[in-house]
Amino acid sequence: MSVVGHQPPPFFRRGPAPLARLAFFVILSLALLVLDLKYRYLELARQGVATALYPLQRAAYVPVDLYEQLGDYLSSLAAVQRENVQLKRKELESANWLLRQQHLELENQRLRELLDMKARQPVSGTIAEILYTARDPFSRRVIVDKGGQHGIAAGQAVVDEAGVLGQVTRVYPLQSEVTLVTDKNQAVPVKIVRNGLRTALFGASGGQLELRFLAANADVQPGDLLVTSGLDGVYLPGLPVAKVLRVERDAAYSFARILCEPAAGVEKHGQVLILGSREALPPQVAETEARDKPAKGRKARRKE
């Protein structure tokens, strides 16, 4: 076979050896992994492929949708009537608060004006429906049916009627991906309603949440309600997030182990509200303006 100018006949030619091909593709995969995990360079490519796959994904959702519709159709009239009665009672119960809310908000605004404080940011939102749970057992994410075409942007907070559900982490043209608060890598800055203690809440396994890095003697009791503190500039302050389930204080560790239960129906499907993105915090804006126009500021000061 080593005669110069003679090549093996074409029916024996099979390209590079399998091991060489394997090495090539493994290196390519590892490069993609690092690029995506470390630098997030591949979002644009992902958007393109996801858009191309969108019809197939919607088609795959059809059988599940049909099954759900069948279930709705077969659910008895009595169940719907019972739900209707419950909702009416709930509405009456909350009417007391809702009716006074407008009055209180006006009063609050007037008082803030009197005190010369910055007005609270108005809340806007988009109603979306959770389509399905992402098929990824390593994280807790759901797909909702509103995307970039509906003005959704990554980073917006998502709530349901009971509390914070999560945050939009990836936006496709017609869908977006919401990472739930129960995901291990999702952190929410919270404060305890009872005493105003500020801390951060992380996801834990089994659909629960965990308060990390709180000293073993921190003032936390089972049943404490946790609301967003609003320090992160993502979540509006005061949204309920979780309730403390159990506090384990072990002298061997410097931190207490505090497990919480999410307030929102995190593992259920239904309608959610995607809150509009919050504007940048005022001090930061002032700082950047000052940095952009240093000469003007100096002149103004000299005039004074």
Next chain:
Amino acid sequence: MAIQPSHSSRRILLPVRQWFILFSLVAAFFLNLIPLGDAPGMPDWVALVLAFWSVREPLRLGMGTAFVIGLLMDVATGSIMGQHSLAYLMLSYAAGGLSRRILWFPLAQQALHILPLLLATQTVMVVTRLIGGADFPGWGYFLGSFSGVLLWFPLTFVLLLPQYQPIEKDENRPI
């Protein structure tokens, strides 16, 4: 390539058609996309069909196909780019390398060969995600491989069905 279903069979199969391999992969991809929540023990159809064709036709289905379909799976499930492609790639390589050996056995023992391959595929994905900082999904995650192996029997029947057809049609013959 006309081969026997297994070494003990006397039947010679028709050559496989390239479009049927592609079609079965697309169908498996579609089955993977159906959102069934986080029901435990759902088989990875794409891995199963890839393993099947890598064993039956190692020259027609290469690692390049496994890599590309893995990337598509990564985008569709929203996982890290490269997670599925790396796992499918290794599955395709191992199944292709073992194909001569696996086809020597009857179906039940073929399935026994496939089980460690599917488990290794899932292990590659778990290791990738654990390095990426994700949570361990629990041992129930590996149930998918066992249910997948049980599907090896019907899958072999369905995917070889087009190759069982006779070449010349005879009106008087039932099959």
